[in-house]
């Protein structure tokens with residue numbers, strides 16, 4: 001299973017990537033400003049305020065499960 005962790009560079013996202021890898025699943029993660037430190041994830045830049053970019057990442061990754069662990073809000077960061 002491929003798990004896409006949005007906001008994978010953050011505190012919560014880092015732990016979710018760790019748990020995903022530990023469970024034997026593939027982790028793909030996003031960051032807004034800089035990639036996280038987890039080496040067992042493939043990293044994509046993503047700002048949730050950019051709908052086109054969201055569509056592109058979703059299509060490219062084709063994840064089985066998507067977890068939004070970002071701190072993004074509808075009105076900004």
Ligand SMILES: NC(=O)c1ccc[n+]([C@@H]2O[C@H](COP(=O)([O-])OP(=O)(O)OC[C@H]3O[C@@H](n4cnc5c(N)ncnc54)[C@H](OP(=O)(O)O)[C@@H]3O)[C@@H](O)[C@H]2O)c1
Pocket residue numbers: 006007008009010011012013030031032033034035046047048049069070071072073076077
């Ligand atoms: N930490 C906790 O104990 C805790 C407890 C309960 C609930 N939560 C909730 O869980 C969420 C994450 O918390 P956290 O502590 O992990 O926060 P965090 O460490 O600040 O991480 C936030 C993540 O969101 C990304 N991000 C910020 N703005 C974004 C945007 N516009 N588009 C896409 N990604 C964006 C950041 O990317 P960059 O780092 O690259 O900028 C980072 O990966 C928050 O909603 C928080 O309220 C956290």
